Amino acid sequence: MNRRRPQVYMMDLLATVPYYTAYLSRALQQRGVDVRVGSITYYLDLECFRSRGLRLAPGFLDVVGRFRMLPRTVRRVAKLLETVLNLFVLAVRFLVKPPQILHVQYLPMLRSRLPVDWWFVRLLRWRGARVVLTVHDLLPHDTADRYRALFQRLYSGVDRMICHSSVVAERLANEFGVAPDLVSVIPHGPFFYDLQGGESVDAVRARYGIEPGQQMVLWQGIIFPYKGLDLLLEAWAEVEAHVSDATLLVVGTGSAEITTEVRAQVARLELKRVVLDLRFLSAEELTALYRAAAVVVYPYRAITTSGALATGVALGKAVVASDLPVFRELLTKGVDALLVAPGDAGALAAATLRLVQDATLRGRMEVAMQAKDFGAASWRSIAADTEAVYESVLQTD
Known part of the structure; x- marks a missing residue:
């Protein structure tokens, strides 16, 4: 019965x-x-x-x-x-x-x-x-x-x-x-692991003007102060000073006030290789975007849970993230992610540089992430x- x-x-x-x-x-x-x-x-x-x-x-x-x-x-x-x-x-x-x-x-x-x-x-x-x-x-x-x-x-x-x-x-x-x-x-x-199709990696990169040979680093989400985008932009100034083959793509929505602050910070730091797409993306667009990224960054100051991180893990990406207890339950430091002290822009820059420059390390972390089988x-x-x-x-x- x-x-x-x-x-x-x-x-x-x-x-x-x-x-x-x-x-x-x-x-x-x-x-x-x-x-x-x-x-x-x-x-x-x-x-x-x-x-x-x-x-x-x-x-x-x-x-x-x-x-x-x-x-x-x-x-x-x-x-x-x-x-x-x-x-x-x-x-x-x-x-x-x-x-x-x-x-x-x-x-x-x-x-x-x-x-x-x-x-x-x-x-x-x-x-x-x-x-x-x-x-x-x-x-x-x-x-x-x-x-x-x-x-x-x-x-x-x-x-x-x-x-x-x-x-x-x-x-x-x-x-x-x-x-x-x-x-x-x-x-x-995880979200969006079950979506197929959409733009190809080359089409995504072309849409954002990312040239062949450029590494695409992604920050994505609804923009709130606790998510640390300002820290990432500060860190990116250091990345730009050391490499010329990486572009940071910032995709997300936020209040008019906070998006104005983001644009002002990019201008103030004179960042040359930052692309801002401050709008809502469809699930298909978002999935294609993650698949096109070489590195995904989560520089949060604090967090209870993160659907964005779950998406990055499900899609098998190399990750840089804040070393927060909640993140450590999903990520293993040095195995599938590089974890840095929350709020430390210098450490964030160093970790991002390391992943951008080391294709072997990125590949190893992607394999480890995909082994989690974080999907259906x-x-x-x-x-x-x-x-x-x-x-x-x-x-x-």
Whole structure:
């Protein structure tokens, strides 16, 4: 007799972590878990969920995300109204029949004056749903301890937590008093390993004006201070002083203020071989970009988890990264990556130079990275461990 799988509502109503939600939901559904994906269409990638065979169940409306070109202010207001309506409809529906598991990926309204998504979680927990929270960020980045008390209440108001690192699990226990048996460590899975096609390596290099013989070094992501792009640009001045056959490509989005600062720093340092592409790239473009890079750099000052690093590992790239505890759980110093002290631009420059200049070392690290087999098998394991969390929390009184 087949055992009955848990019934799960996967909550990421504003598509805050759409790729994580999509890959995890697909892997769980492939195991036979009854997962409804509580998200709207991701406006920067309309196929994010649909291309992975997922139907969305946001409650009532899924309109705003389908219009990519809306002005930012209009989009934010419209998404807020749409989300409030969706939460109201879901609350009425789940008061009658709540899901067994409410798996929360993100609560984007938590820090607002009207945290209606948090109120919704509390309502469902009162109604009998078991609440599982994925801790993507222990605290909001670049906010110091401003929201510590708020997140203390969040962590004490759910039934079980999933985090991606034993370091984060220890911090939940030591800093927030969370009982260790309420936290499960399940690694972050890779993105885009399953995408094929797209531009060739030569086409990517040509598009960015990278000439034959030039080594392409990549920084990619949403630009925030904690990700250390300013440190990399400072280090790159040293790289340029020693080699002429390397180009740094910076690809990502960020606020108008921070992208202006990036451009100003490049000009101030008089960097000659830096290409800025400060926009959102499709998953296919991003995958082609990683495959074209000789070296990928992650100069973070601090981190809870990193989907960007998971992508670099999955695509088998040679890596320079900050020597952070979370990174050390995925990278092995000197084997598949060069790790440097966080915040040390000089060490970052030296490590980047070493990989740029040593093709043998790059090749050896790529082989070691590819040997991790960090792809579909990872998500199958993640889904199995996540389902075990669901079953465990359902068995508790």
